[in-house]
Amino acid sequence: MGFIGQHIWNGVMLGVIYAMVAVGFTLFFGVLDVIKFSHGDVLTLGAFVGLATYLGLQRLDVMSPFAQLIAVLALSIVSMAFLGALIARYLVLPLRNAPPFITLLITLMVGTVIRESIRLFYPNGSNPQAFPKLLPTESWHLGSFTLRVDTLILVVVGVAVILLVHMLVNHTRLGLAIRAVAQDSETARVMGINFRWVVLATFGLGSGLAAIAGLMNGLYYSEVYFGNGTMLAVIGFSAAVIGGLGNIYGAILGGFLFAAIQIATVVVLPLPSAYKDVVAFCVVIVLLAFKPTGLIGEKSSERV
Secondary structure, eight states, X not given: OHHHHXXXXXXXXXXXXXXXXXXXXXXXXXXHOOOOTTHHHHHHHHHHHHHHHHHHHHHTTOOOHHHHXXXXXXXXXXXXXXXXXXXXXXXXXXXXXXXXXXXXXXXXXXXXXXXXXXXXXXXXXXXXXXXXXXXXXXXXXXXXEEEEHHHHHHHHHHHHHHHHHHHHHHHSHHHHHHHXXXXXXXXXXXXXXXXXXXXXXXXXXXXXXXXXXXXXXXXXXXXXXXXXXHHHHHHHHHHHHHHOTTOHHHHHHHHHHHHHHHHHHHHTSXXXXXXXXXXXXXXXXXXXXXXXXXXXXXXXXXXX
C-alpha cells in the first residue's frame, strides 16, 4: 500500500504540472485558435531565468531562502509573461489572417530559437543544471510512504494557481473579456472590448503559467535541462487535446489523466518506468480515435 500510495502521490505532482501546461495551450487556442508550440520552451526558459536569478543573488550575498524564492518566482513569471505578450504582439497577431499552419510553424521556430539559445549561450547549457532547493527538505514517513514537505508545498501551490486562473477567467472583467473574445472576437470588438489587449494579456497569462510549471519541475527534480520543455509541451498539448482543446476543465482533467496513465503503467503493468510515456501516448491515441473532440469537447458552430 505504501508503494502504491507513493506512486499515486507522485502522479498527483506530475498531474499538477501537466495541467498547468495544458491550461496554457487551452488559453492560446481559446482566444485565437492558435497552437503555440513555443510554449514548452518558454517553460524551460522560465526555469533557467529562475536559476540565473538564484545564482545572481548568491553572488550578491543574498542568502535568505525566502528572499531568493520570491525573487526567483517574480523575475521568472514577469519575464516570461512579457515574452509571451511580445510573441503575441509581433509574431501571432500579424499572422491572424494567415493559414493556421503558418502560425504553427512560426511558434515552432521561435521555440527552437529559445531552446538552442539556452544550449549555446547559457554556461555549460547543453548539460543538466542543478536547481537549488529553495523549499524545506524535511519529509514525513508513514510506513513505506514518504511525504516530502517540498512536494506537498508544490502540489498545494499548483492547485491554488489553477484555481486562481479558473476564478480569473470566470469571475473577473478580464476573464469575461477573454471568454467574449474566445466566443466571437468580432462581436466582442463591436461591444468595445480591446481585442489586442485581451490577446496580449492571455498570452502573458499562459506564459506566466509556463514559468511556474518550469520552476515547479525544477524544484521537484532538482535539475533543469534545455530540452525539458519539449516533452512537457507534447504531454501538455496531448492533455489539452484529450480533455477537449479550448476547455479549461478538460485541460485539467487531461493533465491528471495523462499522469494517472503513466503511474498505472509503472504500478499495474509489469513494465519498466521507461515505458510509461509510450503507453500513455498509445492510450491517448486510442481515446482520440473514439472521441476526437476530447473528453469534454465543446460543440462549435460556424458563425454566419
